[in-house]
Amino acid sequence: MDEIIEFLKSSFKTKEFYSRDKQTLKNLIKAKKPSNHELNVLRSQFFELAQNDSSDAETIRLVTWLEEINKCLLPVKDKNEVENRCYFSPGDDCENAIVSCIRNAKHSIKICVFTISENVITNEIIAAKKRGVSVTIITDNDKLNDKGSDIRWLADEEVRIRIDESSSHMHHKFCIVDREILLTGSYNWTKSAADRNQENLLVTEDPKMVKAYLKEFEKLWDVFVDF
Incomplete structure (x- = not known):
């Protein structure tokens, strides 16, 4: 997870995310095989990072809105499905x-x-x-x-x-x-x-x-x- 976090933090500094970055992230996730729980924690960390980097109330509200929408759009885990x-x-x-x-x-x-x-x-x-x-x-x-x-x-x-x-x-x-x-x-x-x-x-x-x-x-x- 550390390698994924450091890669995303580096991307966050530039506020740029190109196709090659997307492929790098996909390869890291494939190699590290984070659990669903770890991915959820990772999402929360980076939404929080974006909120903390925002300087005005409107942007903070936008990031918060995106986080909540993202949660709703994630696949719903079958209660009988076990990881x-x-x-x-x-x-x-x-x-x-x-x-x-x-x-x-x-x-x-x-x-x-x-x-x-x-x-x-x-x-x-x-x-x-x-x-x-x-x-x-x-x-x-x-x-x-x-x-x-x-x-x-x-x-x-x-x-x-x-x-x-x-x-x-x-x-x-x-x-x-x-x-x-x-x-x-x-x-x-x-x-x-x-x-x-x-x-x-x-x-x-x-x-x-x-x-x-x-x-x-x-x-x-x-x-x-x-x-």
Whole structure:
């Protein structure tokens, strides 16, 4: 998403958008494969950019009108249609999907993972909290003592964290964004998962799946202890 955003910002500075620019944007979207949710966030960001750049009330009203008309003209999503995306490692695809979902969160991020030691993801979590998103984390009590674990760093940033107290492991790897998007799979939130391991990540907006994982998260949150 970052490459798409930077390209559009560059175009916005010149206020020009030629056929070659349109093709470049289409190619970027095809390569990056943003979800419908990410595209909607992107649209909102650039309408807001246009509004902020407007110097008179009439132009602001025009941009606002265009934004609302655009929303109405977008295809209506079938309530039975579910968007699913899958990613695999080694490689950056899984990490990029996690970062994108966290970056686009508006209200809440509920993370339930075995460990977090990838600084790129940790920085994104902290940035989300600083912009007012509710962030809660459940993690394993043993892994937080590993060298490179970012859990204490996140706690220092006043992210709410709870841990298990058992001798067995809290081995889940899932995350729920805005109570609408579920990320789950074998992928650990670590650098080795991206660089070396054979891992998978599923991102789904299936309401039944999201609801089931929310229930599990809330169950664990109630029985685990504050870190």
